[in-house]
Amino acid sequence: MAKKELKLRAVVAPTQTVVASAYDEEGKAQACTLAFYMVSSHVPPCVTIAINATQKRKTLQALLYSKAFVLGFPSVEQVREADYLGVETGYNADKLKNAGFSTSDAVTVHAPIVDEFALSLECEVVHTVTVGSHMQVTGEVKRILADERILNEKGKILLDKLQPIIYDEEQFRYLSLGGKVADAFRLGAEMKKSLE
Numbered sequence: 001m002a003k004k005e006l007k008l009r010a011v012v013a014p015t016q017t018v019v020a021s022a023y024d025e026e027g028k029a030q031a032c033t034l035a036f037y038m039v040s041s042h043v044p045p046c047v048t049i050a051i052n053a054t055q056k057r058k059t060l061q062a063l064l065y066s067k068a069f070v071l072g073f074p075s076v077e078q079v080r081e082a083d084y085l086g087v088e089t090g091y092n093a094d095k096l097k098n099a100g101f102s103t104s105d106a107v108t109v110h111a112p113i114v115d116e117f118a119l120s121l122e123c124e125v126v127h128t129v130t131v132g133s134h135m136q137v138t139g140e141v142k143r144i145l146a147d148e149r150i151l152n153e154k155g156k157i158l159l160d161k162l163q164p165i166i167y168d169e170e171q172f173r174y175l176s177l178g179g180k181v182a183d184a185f186r187l188g189a190e191m192k193k194s195l196e
């Protein structure tokens, strides 16, 4: 197959769309939509987000001030509100109020939980590093709050109930999850065994 060299860029598609929320220095809840999000440690559980540091984002200022944030996972039914939180700035508007969202205090950190999101991670900022345009902020997950309706009887999160929003930066659009392809770690283990 012929290959083509592409214009230099960080290819991020697909990523999950999340919303980081934090209290600013006046105690007001700020929030913005992020696609740059990853799981960065199992023990202790940590997640890392990357926020443009050159543009003085309100949510970045807030989470650096309070050294804490909550990561909320909007579902596909909330795509309009999630997109809004990613195109407006807290310098101009009360975004969470305009989106019709309410907040509650997180229990383990000083940060606001967006009540309408089915899954929220309370995070304490434990590390920051700036690489190019973005500051990578690692948060240690201190508490996980989930709507019961997205859990199975073992307390595992059902992604088909959570219905996360997948962001496609190549075509600037949102997608929903596709179906199951295979059981993870099984096919590879079977293949490994067959080659022994």
Ligand SMILES: Cc1cc2nc3c(=O)[nH]c(=O)nc-3n(C[C@H](O)[C@H](O)[C@H](O)COP(=O)(O)O)c2cc1C
Residues within 6 Å of the ligand: 017, 030, 031, 032, 033, 034, 035, 036, 037, 050, 051, 052, 053, 056, 057, 058, 059, 060, 082, 083, 085, 086, 087, 088, 089, 090, 091, 167
């Ligand atoms: C789908 C989507 C994904 C985004 N991902 C990021 C991201 O990962 N990092 C970032 O710095 N900004 C990202 N943004 C842009 C911010 O959400 C946007 O600049 C927002 O207005 C910042 O708001 P604030 O100033 O209130 O913090 C994204 C926007 C959208 C719509």
